[in-house]
Amino acid sequence: MKIDPQSSADLSAQIAQSIRDAIISGQLIVDERLPSESELAEQFNVSRPTVREALKRLAAQSLIRTQRGATGGAFVNRLSFEGAYSQQVTTSTLLLSMNAVSFDTACEARYALERACASLSAQRRTADQLATMRAEIFRQAQPGLTDEAFCASDVAFHRALVDGAGNPVLSYQLAGAVEAMQPLMNMITFTARSREEIIALHTKIANALEARDVEKVDAVLVQLESYTRQLAQDVAEKKRKPA
Secondary structure, X not given: OOOOOOXXXXXXXXXXXXXXXXXXXXOOOOOXXXXXXXXXXXXXXXXXXHHHHHHHHHHHOOOEEEEOOOOOEEEEOOXXXXXXXXXXXXXXHXXXXXXXXXXXXXXXXXXXXXXXXXXXXXXXXXXXXXXXXXXHHHHHOOOOXXXXXXXXXXXXHHHHHHHOOOOHHHHHHOHHHHHOXXXXXXXXXXXXXXXXXXXXXXHHHHHHHHOOOHHHHHHHHHHHHHHHXXXXXXXXXXXXXXX
């Protein structure tokens, strides 16, 4: 592990990257104890506070964990899909908001990815995942449900559909598409949408998944995408019209 002291990049960032590369390459393995702060400071020829900052960066990414006591120190963490899930959602949310991604672009990406899961979900979905979708449909139909709660239920419904594919890599990759893009789309369209229409489409999806009907699931997702795009278009046109 080494850094370039002549580089303009922050030294703590370089150290974090060097240790990250060692973990990815297998040079450092899961549960292996890292050298102490003083040893790392000597190895990289930097101060201990600089090393400490690098370790904080790695801990924030769940790549290492720290333990106290005589046998404590910093250890290589076993990064799980579940542990990285929230970071994926946060990153996707920031990318969407900071880069002013258009509604159509977000909508196209989200449904293209979700439809990619549809065939697997129709084959592999569990009874529990189907029950989750049914429960969310019931929740969405409750009188007095707030827009925020409806949005959360919408996300939970589609999350169950994606998880039904039984592929943790797909579930992780789609975390941003469903949990970052869905609230964005709901926020834009909630004033124009019909909850009854969405519930009807969700019910069709659940029924198709229960019947393991791949083509039907795909067809209803196409309908849902078309409906969502039309809502956004209606909202945009309404905003353009003079008051």
